[in-house]
Each structure stands twice: as C-alpha cells, then as structure tokens.
Amino acid sequence: MTRAISLRDVTKIYPRDVVAVNRLSLDIAPGEFLVLLGPSGCGKTTVLRMIAGLEDITSGELLLDGELANGIPPGQRGLAMVFQHYALYPNMTGEQNMSFPLKIESPGRDTTAQVRETARLLGIEELLDRFPAQLSGGERQRVAMGRAIVRRPSAFLLDEPLSNLDAKLRTRLRAEIATLTRHLGVTTVYVTHDQAEAMSLGDRVAVLRDGVIQQVSAAREVYQRPENVFVAAFVGTPRINLLRATVHAPLDGRLNIDFGTQRIQLPQPLSPDHQMLRVQMGREITVGLRSEAARIAGPQEMRPTEALLNGVVQHVEFQGHESLVHVSTGARPARVEGLESPRPPTRGGSRAARRARGANPLRQLVGRVLGRPAADQEPAEPPAEGQQHPGQPPAPTAAGRISDGLVVRTGADVHPRLGERVPLLIDLDQMYVFDEDGRRICPAPLRPDRARP
Numbered sequence: 001m002t003r004a005i006s007l008r009d010v011t012k013i014y015p016r017d018v019v020a021v022n023r024l025s026l027d028i029a030p031g032e033f034l035v036l037l038g039p040s041g042c043g044k045t046t047v048l049r050m051i052a053g054l055e056d057i058t059s060g061e062l063l064l065d066g067e068l069a070n071g072i073p074p075g076q077r078g079l080a081m082v083f084q085h086y087a088l089y090p091n092m093t094g095e096q097n098m099s100f101p102l103k104i105e106s107p108g109r110d111t112t113a114q115v116r117e118t119a120r121l122l123g124i125e126e127l128l129d130r131f132p133a134q135l136s137g138g139e140r141q142r143v144a145m146g147r148a149i150v151r152r153p154s155a156f157l158l159d160e161p162l163s164n165l166d167a168k169l170r171t172r173l174r175a176e177i178a179t180l181t182r183h184l185g186v187t188t189v190y191v192t193h194d195q196a197e198a199m200s201l202g203d204r205v206a207v208l209r210d211g212v213i214q215q216v217s218a219a220r221e222v223y224q225r226p227e228n229v230f231v232a233a234f235v236g237t238p239r240i241n242l243l244r245a246t247v248h249a250p251l252d253g254r255l256n257i258d259f260g261t262q263r264i265q266l267p268q269p270l271s272p273d274h275q276m277l278r279v280q281m282g283r284e285i286t287v288g289l290r291s292e293a294a295r296i297a298g299p300q301e302m303r304p305t306e307a308l309l310n311g312v313v314q315h316v317e318f319q320g321h322e323s324l325v326h327v328s329t330g331a332r333p334a335r336v337e338g339l340e341s342p343r344p345p346t347r348g349g350s351r352a353a354r355r356a357r358g359a360n361p362l363r364q365l366v367g368r369v370l371g372r373p374a375a376d377q378e379p380a381e382p383p384a385e386g387q388q389h390p391g392q393p394p395a396p397t398a399a400g401r402i403s404d405g406l407v408v409r410t411g412a413d414v415h416p417r418l419g420e421r422v423p424l425l426i427d428l429d430q431m432y433v434f435d436e437d438g439r440r441i442c443p444a445p446l447r448p449d450r451a452r453p
C-alpha cells in the first residue's frame with residue numbers, strides 16, 4: 001500500500017514565536033519520491049515530523065489519502081521514519097532490531113520470515129546476528145532502513161539518513177534507497193540540505209527557504225528554470241555566478257546590460273525574453289550565469305547568441321576532467337539572503353549551525369591566511385558567497401573557493417595563467433535575469449514550450 005500525502009496551508013510556530021513552517025502547501029502523489037531541500041534551519045525536519053505526527057500542526061491541514069490526519073496518533077499513520085542517527089537498540093542484534101516494530105504491533109508473533117525477506121531485499125542477511133557496535137555506519141543505516149520497511153509502511157519519511165556517512169558510501173546508499181523505494185512503490189519524502197543529493201534522487205524537489213516553499217519541480221527544472229534567485233543560487237555546483245547590473249535602453253541605441261565597468265549589448269532583433277527586459281530599464285537587476293554559460297574564447301569565435309566580456313584570471317581550480325577558472329570582471333557580485341539560516345538559534349540552533357560553531361581548524365587556518373576572522377569568531381552577518389569586504393582579499397566561498405568574479409568551466413586542456421586578461425563569451429541563451437525582488441524575469445516564466453534540452 002502506498003499513499004498520497006497533502007499539506008494544505010500548514011504553519012508551524014514553535015514557542016517564542018519561531019515560525020518554522022509558513023503556510024506550506026504540497027501534494028505528494030502515491031509512490032512519488034519527493035525531496036525536501038533547503039539550507040539548515042529552513043524547516044525541513046519540522047515538515048517531516050508534522051507528517052509523521054511527532055509535531056503538532058499549528059494551523060492548516062495534513063491529509064493522508066485525502067483524509068484529514070492532523071489528530072491521528074503517529075503509530076496509527078502507517079508511516080516509517082528514518083533519522084540521520086541510526087537509533088538502533090545497542091543491546092539487540094540486527095534481527096532483533098528489525099523485528100522490534102513487528103513485535104510491538106503483535107506480541108508473540110513469529111517474525112523470522114518477514115525479517116529475513118526484508119534483509120534479503122536490502123542485502124543484509126549476514127548482518128542479522130550482529131550487534132550495532134559490530135556494524136559500520138553504512139551497515140547500521142541499512143539495518144535502520146530494514147527496521148523501517150519491515151512493517152511495509154505506506155510511506156517513508158527519511159531525514160538526512162546518509163549525512164553521517166562518508167561521500168563514497170553516501171553515493172552508493174542513495175542509489176540503493178532510490179532503487180528500493182521504487183521497487184516497493186512506496187511514497188517517500190526525503191529531507192536533505194545537500195543539493196547534489198536532491199538532484200540525483202527525487203522525482204520532484206521542493207525547495208524551502210525560511211519555512212516557505214520556493215519551487216516544486218522536477219530536479220532538472222529546478223536547475224534549468226529556477227523561479228527565483230535563491231533557488232538559482234542554492235542549486236548547482238559550482239554555485240551560479242550572480243552579478244548586479246542595470247538595463248539601459250537608449251532610444252537611439254541597442255538594449256544593453258551594464259555591469260558598471262563593462263556592458264553587454266543584446267543582439268537585434270531582441271528575442272521575446274530580452275524584450276521583457278525593457279520594463280526593467282534603469283532598475284537594478286541580478287544576472288545569473290552558470291559556469292557553463294561562459295567560455296574563454298576570443299571575439300572571432302563569437303556565435304550570434306553570445307556577447308563579449310573580459311576579465312583577469314584570479315584563480316584556477318584543476319578538477320581532472322575540467323578546470324574552473326575564476327575571472328574577475330569588475331562586476332559587483334549579488335548577495336542572496338538566507339542561503340544559510342539567518343534565524344536566531346533556538347533549541348541550540350540548527351544542526352549545521354551547531355556544527356559550524358564547533359572549532360574547525362581548516363576554517364581557522366583559512367581565516368588566518370586571509371586575515372579574516374575564523375568561523376567561530378565571524379560577525380553575525382558574514383558576506384555572502386562571492387562577496388568581499390572592501391580592501392580585503394577575495395572571500396573563500398562555501399565550497400572553499402576563492403572568487404569575486406565569474407567562475408567559468410573550461411576543458412582541462414585550457415591553461416590560463418594567473419593575472420592573464422582573457423576574453424569571455426557569454427551565452428545569452430543561458431543567461432538568467434532576476435528582478436529587484438529576486439524573481440526570474442528572463443527567461444520569462446510560464447513558457448514551458450521553451451525549455452532547454
């Protein structure tokens with residue numbers, strides 16, 4: 001059995017007026033794999049706990065298969081939740097841990113066959129006799145999954161189940177989870193703050209910010225058609241380049257986008273999307289360029305849909321199969337609020353905030369080298385990624401990159417020198433423009449016929 005889960009206008013307010021979830025509406029179809037994605041503290045776990053019945057809903061409705069479920073006790077919802085921490089009973093073997101929920105349901109029942117069948121499905125038969133202390137992290141999480149699915153729940157609620165595992169194991173286990181839940185055909189809600197994980201897992205991804213849904217779409221759509229600047233910035237590695245600019249539309253000249261020190265002219269006749277920019281004339285906009293939207297090449301190679309900028313090579317990240325070249329263009333980077341939680345910490349704050357507060361020797365070292373305060377001494381409002389304090393060297397980005405300009409993806413065979421001035425060809429078909437409120441205006445919204453391949 002699998003079920004539909006709907007949230008209608010759901011709000012959760014914790015004590016001290018912490019609004020964790022704000023008028024959230026979401027319909028999850030039976031058998032769907034939906035990922036809840038967002039920065040730390042945006043309310044993902046709260047949504048999951050409200051679905052599970054572990055947290056009261058302040059206002060709004062939760063429907064399970066169309067039936068109002070706000071008041072149904074957790075044990076009667078037929079849902080299984082798997083947490084980041086494995087939460088296995090240390091004094092029970094794998095088999096005993098897995099059979100525990102069945103024994104609670106019907107004491108005295110012989111659970112051997114059901115547990116063995118579930119273990120076979122997960123490939124963990126040989127772990128059944130071991131105690132949690134005799135299992136690796138990945139094995140423990142498999143047993144925890146086994147315990148969740150042994151009852152054949154009608155939906156899985158997974159709260160960052162892989163975040164305690166190393167990168168390699170995470171990749172393998174997430175493929176296993178995707179295969180397993182599809183095989184079982186069970187509705188799955190999967191919480192993560194890892195956008196790469198979200199992109200690779202879900203049928204659909206719901207992006208959350210400060211308790212408010214920003215976009216719910218297929219992963220590809222979230223990447224290619226971000227509805228606002230927050231989604232554009234949160235999804236994608238390396239992070240999208242966001243530059244502040246203004247639109248100029250002289251009566252006797254061509255529409256152009258002014259980055260302060262450089263301009264790009266838009267090709268004539270204007271495309272329907274670029275025509276939309278006329279209404280922004282004189283206003284500040286944010287231009288979004290993913291690293292694949294620009295290439296290092298001279299004007300002689302320019303295609304009709306490209307425009308020319310130039311800049312100075314600041315830094316090159318060699319990645320084996322490609323390089324990421326950081327090019328300073330003189331444009332001002334745009335700041336995006338809330339990429340990491342700006343909320344005042346309560347309950348010890350969010351997990352990432354708690355992690356960040358712990359002394360991190362690497363960040364402290366970076367801080368010392370760059371003459372900036374270490375993470376645990378940072379001011380309350382650190383500059384956003386790509387932003388720089390005046391007169392200071394480029395700030396390290398969340399991924400540890402150093403950049404105040406455009407990050408451009410190149411083939412590994414391109415070897416620009418540090419300090420070299422290079423021409424950049426900007427693919428205008430891959431250029432996003434966001435208005436002052438951060439809404440995407442270009443490519444124009446609601447034009448699915450123009451989706452990129």
Ligand SMILES: Nc1ncnc2c1ncn2[C@@H]1O[C@H](COP(=O)(O)OP(=O)(O)OP(=O)(O)O)[C@@H](O)[C@H]1O
Pocket residue numbers: 014015018019020038039040041042043044045046047193343344345346347349350351352353
């Ligand atoms: N029991 C609680 N009492 C008060 N505030 C809470 C409680 N639980 C969560 N919060 C607050 O609600 C907000 C959302 O928390 P939640 O744990 O849902 O976020 P999250 O997106 O899952 O974060 P993380 O990825 O760090 O776990 C945060 O500001 C958090 O501090």
